[in-house]
Structure formats: C-alpha cells, structure tokens
Amino acid sequence: MTTSPSENPRRRPRRWFLFWPFDTIARFWPVFRKRHGVLVIRIDGIGDMVLFHGAFNHYAEALGVDRGDITILGCDSWARLAATFFPGVCFQSFDEHAYDRNPFYRLKISLWVRRQGFAVALLDSFMRKPLVADSLLYVSGAPLRVATKPYLSPKTQKLFDWYLSRCHRVIDTGPHPTHEILRHFTFVSALAGRPIKAEPPRLPWRDKTPDLPKPYAVINFGANEPGRRWEFENFLAVARDLKARGMTVVFVGGPAEADYKNRLDGTGFVDLIGATSLEGLMDVLHHAALVVTSETGPAHLAVGLGAPSITILGGGQFGGWMPFPDDVTPPMTLSVYRKMPCYGCLWNCTLPHTRGEPYPCVSAVTVEDVLQAINRLFPVGTTA
Numbered sequence: 001m002t003t004s005p006s007e008n009p010r011r012r013p014r015r016w017f018l019f020w021p022f023d024t025i026a027r028f029w030p031v032f033r034k035r036h037g038v039l040v041i042r043i044d045g046i047g048d049m050v051l052f053h054g055a056f057n058h059y060a061e062a063l064g065v066d067r068g069d070i071t072i073l074g075c076d077s078w079a080r081l082a083a084t085f086f087p088g089v090c091f092q093s094f095d096e097h098a099y100d101r102n103p104f105y106r107l108k109i110s111l112w113v114r115r116q117g118f119a120v121a122l123l124d125s126f127m128r129k130p131l132v133a134d135s136l137l138y139v140s141g142a143p144l145r146v147a148t149k150p151y152l153s154p155k156t157q158k159l160f161d162w163y164l165s166r167c168h169r170v171i172d173t174g175p176h177p178t179h180e181i182l183r184h185f186t187f188v189s190a191l192a193g194r195p196i197k198a199e200p201p202r203l204p205w206r207d208k209t210p211d212l213p214k215p216y217a218v219i220n221f222g223a224n225e226p227g228r229r230w231e232f233e234n235f236l237a238v239a240r241d242l243k244a245r246g247m248t249v250v251f252v253g254g255p256a257e258a259d260y261k262n263r264l265d266g267t268g269f270v271d272l273i274g275a276t277s278l279e280g281l282m283d284v285l286h287h288a289a290l291v292v293t294s295e296t297g298p299a300h301l302a303v304g305l306g307a308p309s310i311t312i313l314g315g316g317q318f319g320g321w322m323p324f325p326d327d328v329t330p331p332m333t334l335s336v337y338r339k340m341p342c343y344g345c346l347w348n349c350t351l352p353h354t355r356g357e358p359y360p361c362v363s364a365v366t367v368e369d370v371l372q373a374i375n376r377l378f379p380v381g382t383t384a
Contacts, residue, residue, distance in 0.1 A: 016162060019131060022103050026110035026139040035119040038065055039140055042074045043096045043133040044125055046297035047321060048180065049078050050304045052124070053085055054199045055184035062192035063120065071116065073136065080278055084204060100132050110139040123147040124187040126173060126180070127320070130159030138163050148173050148187055177319035177344060181328050200330040203304035208283045212270065215289035216248035218302075219269075222257045223294040227349065227359040230294060230312045232260060237367045238292055239269055241374070247289060252281060252298070290377065292370065295322055308332035310373045314362040315343030334373045338364035 040059065042049060060067045067088035074082060079093035092112070098105045113136055121142035123133050128150050137145050146169040150160055164170055171190045173183035185198040219239055223229035239249040251264060253273040264271045276284060282301060285291060291302040291309040299322070302309045311322055313335050323335035340361050342351060351360045 016131065016159065019103065019106065019135065022107045023110060023135055023139055026107060026114045027141060029111060029114045031115060031117045031141065033117040035117050035143060036069070037116070037118050037120075038063055038070045039113065039116070039118040039121040039142065040070060040072045041121070041123045041133045041136050042072055042125070043128065043136075044075065046078045046081075047300035048125070049074070049081075049085070050201050050203065050297075050300040051180040051321065052184050053203060053304070054181065054201055055124075055188045055196075056086065058188050058192070058196050062188050062196070071118070073113065078278075081282075084206075087204075096132060100129065106135075110136065113140050116140075118142045120144045121146070122191075124171075124173075124184060125150070126176075126178075126183050127151050127317075130156050131163075134160065134163035138166055144168050146171065146191070148183065151176055177317065179319060179325050179328070180321055182325060198325075198328050200324070200328045201300070201304040202306070202330075203301070205282055205286055205305055207286075209287055210280070210283050212250060212284070212287075213248040214287075215246070216250050216270070216287075217242045217290040217292065218284060218288045218307075219249060219251045220253065220291065220293035220296065220298045220302075221251070221260070222253045222298075223296055225347075226356045227347065227353070228294060228314055228316070228362060229358060230362055230365060231358060232263065234367050234370075235292070236263075236267070238370050238374075239267070241371055242290070242292075243268065245378070250284065250288075252276060252284060290374070292374075303330055303333050306330065308377050309334070310370060310377070311335045312362070312365050312370065313337040314347075314359050315340055316345055316347035316349075316359070316361075318343045332377055334376065336365055336369050336373050337361075338366075338369070340364065 042052060059070060071090040071092060072086055073092050076093045076095050082091040094109050099109055118140050119142060121137050121140040123137045125133055126148055137147060145167045147164065147167045149170050149172045152160060171187055173186040181198055185196055189196045219235050221232060221235045242249050248270060250270040250272055255274055257273050261271055261273050281298065282305065285302045285307050286305045288307045291307050293299040293302060293309060293311050295311050295313050299311045313322055349359045353360055
C-alpha cells in the first residue's frame with residue numbers, strides 16, 4: 001500500500017533546528033554531474049541487515065537497473081560483511097551514532113551523499129531513529145525519494161513529518177508488529193509494481209570449518225541490554241544438558257560479556273567469549289549443530305546461515321523480528337517464549353522488575369521450555 005506524504009506537516013521540533021543549518025548546506029550544495037544510480041540507506045544493525053538481504057536481491061530487477069548502479073549506505077558494524085552479502089554493488093559505511101551527535105561529521109557524510117548525484121534514493125526501515133536516515137534521504141536531493149512509513153509515536157511524529165512531506169512516495173508496509181521480512185518484500189513489491197513472494201533468510205558464506213570438536217552447540221547469551229538477557233545460570237543448565245547429549249558446548253560473546261568468562265572455569269565448556277572476529281563467529285555459527293541464543297544479531301546470523309537454532313524471546317518487539325512467520329521460517333528454527341498480555345511494549349516495561357535483571361517476559365521462560373525445544377529438534381536418542 002502506498003500513501004501520499006503529509007500535506008500539512010506539523011510544527012518542526014527544536015532538535016530539527018540544531019541540525020537544519022548543516023543539512024541545508026548539504027542539501028543545496030551544487031552538483032553538476034548527471035543524476036545517476038540508486039542510493040539504498042540501511043542504518044541498522046546486523047540482525048536487521050540479515051532480514052533485509054533477501055528482499056534486496058530483487059532491487060535491481062524491480063528498479064530496472066544493474067546491481068553496479070546501486071550504492072548501499074550502511075553501518076560500520078557490518079561493513080566487513082558487505083562484499084560477501086551484497087556482491088556487485090557499491091558500499092559505503094559510516095558511524096550512525098556520530099552522525100546523530102556530531103554536526104561536523106554529519107555534514108561530512110551528508111556532503112558525500114549529496115555529491116554522488118543519485119537519481120533515486122530509497123529508505124526501507126520501519127523502526128528507525130528520527131533525523132538520521134530521513135535526513136540522508138533528504139540531503140541526497142535525488143529526483144525520486146521513496147521511504148517506508150516509519151513507526152510513529154506521539155514523541156516522534158513531529159520529528160518525522162517534515163522529512164516525510166518531502167518524499168515523493170511513502171510506502172506503508174503494514175501495522176506494527178508486521179515482521180521485518182514481510183515489510184521488506186512489501187516495499188520491493190511496491191517498487192516493482194507487482195507482488196514478490198517473501199523468502200526465508202539465506203546468507204552466502206564461506207565454508208571454513210572451525211577447529212572445534214564436532215558436533216558442537218553454540219551458546220550466545222549476550223543481549224543488547226541486561227533486561228533482554230536470560231539468566232546466565234539458565235544457559236549453563238542448558239549447556240550441561242547439551243554436554244550430556246554428547247555435544248561440545250561453545251560459549252561466544254563480545255567484550256560486554258567478558259565478566260562471565262570466570263564462571264566457565266572448570267565446566268569443560270569451550271570459552272570463545274571475546275576470542276573471535278565477526279567473520280570467525282560466523283564460521284562457528286555456520287558449522288554448529290545447534291545455536292541457543294538470546295534475540296540479538298548473532299541469532300539472526302545463525303538463522304541466515306542455516307544453523308539449527310533456538311532463540312529465547314521476550315515480548316518487547318514480539319513478531320517484528322522473531323518469531324518468523326510460518327511461510328518464511330527456515331527449517332530447524334524455533335523460538336521459545338511465554339506470551340504475556342503486555343507483549344508489544346517496545347521494551348518499555350511497566351511490570352515490577354529489578355534494574356539490570358531480565359524483564360519478566362524473559363525470565364518467564366524456563367530451562368525446561370528450552371530443553372523441550374531441543375527435544376523437538378533432536379528427539380531423545382538421536383544425535384546432532
């Protein structure tokens with residue numbers, strides 16, 4: 001469904017005026033080259049990139065251009081993966097946090113976008129921060145600027161109105177919480193003018209076997225914030241069960257999880273916390289017999305790489321990223337959760353909970369729930 005941009009944008013917020021001088025300089029910077037090419041703005045994390053990947057493979061055909069005519073403007077966090085996941089396209093990365101905080105860095109990136117002289121600029125992100133991706137779409141000055149209608153709240157409505165009113169087309173990809181894969185395929189279908197069937201995520205990746213005893217299971221216990229992290233002791237209980245099944249158990253994580261390393265001493269589990277590069281982590285996930293994980297970027301990478309996976313969910317954004325709709329759920333992919341009436345709170349938890357501890361919807365998931373999910377993938381008496 002396509003909607004027209006707002007005809008009567010609301011009064012601009014004060015924060016808009018802080019950035020406006022810099023955006024104005026970039027927007028009206030003279031560009032003398034002939035307009036050419038397509039800019040695709042992807043200001044989001046690794047997990048979002050995974051869910052976007054399948055729909056992007058249809059962009060060139062939908063737009064009637066060569067892949068080489070498309071430039072993806074993405075985040076530094078997954079820049080090293082771009083050449084593998086998006087072959088044949090141009091890629092430029094930047095620090096989205098600095099863009100949102102440093103006016104001079106913002107001007108530098110905006111001028112780069114403006115000087116490319118894109119003919120088309122596209123923004124397909126539903127959950128996005130105001131005045132970042134929308135600003136880049138605007139300063140591009142592309143003769144055709146198309147955006148997804150974002151999630152709007154009373155707090156963000158005014159921030160989005162001004163920019164959306166300057167888009168040539170705003171595509172409504174569905175109400176919250178429509179799954180991101182369905183949103184991306186709705187967007188590319190609107191561009192193509194015909195339905196394009198949604199597909200499960202499938203990521204191309206090298207076949208480099210890590211030096212680990214097989215079969216092995218991966219435990220990814222980190223999360224974007226403490227409230228979304230299942231209790232570490234629960235992960236240890238699951239790990240002990242997997243070890244009893246004959247699997248090597250590998251714990252992975254980044255610098256934020258380093259404090260947990262000493263709790264693995266003497267367990268017999270393999271400790272790779274803080275010991276892998278992003279590429280190395282993907283090799284480990286790719287060859288895993290099972291991945292048990294919080295809902296984070298590595299959870300989506302595991303699914304995209306085809307690893308059997310069990311993701312422990314809370315309810316903050318339930319249905320938007322996980323669980324997957326039935327028709328785009330990859331094989332051997334399960335989500336474990338205990339549904340509550342407050343699901344869909346966007347992590348603005350209103351239930352009593354202790355700061356730094358798991359949210360009630362996360363802690364409601366039991367070890368037994370996860371063990372039952374493991375039994376569904378690997379019935380008792382079978383091996384991975």
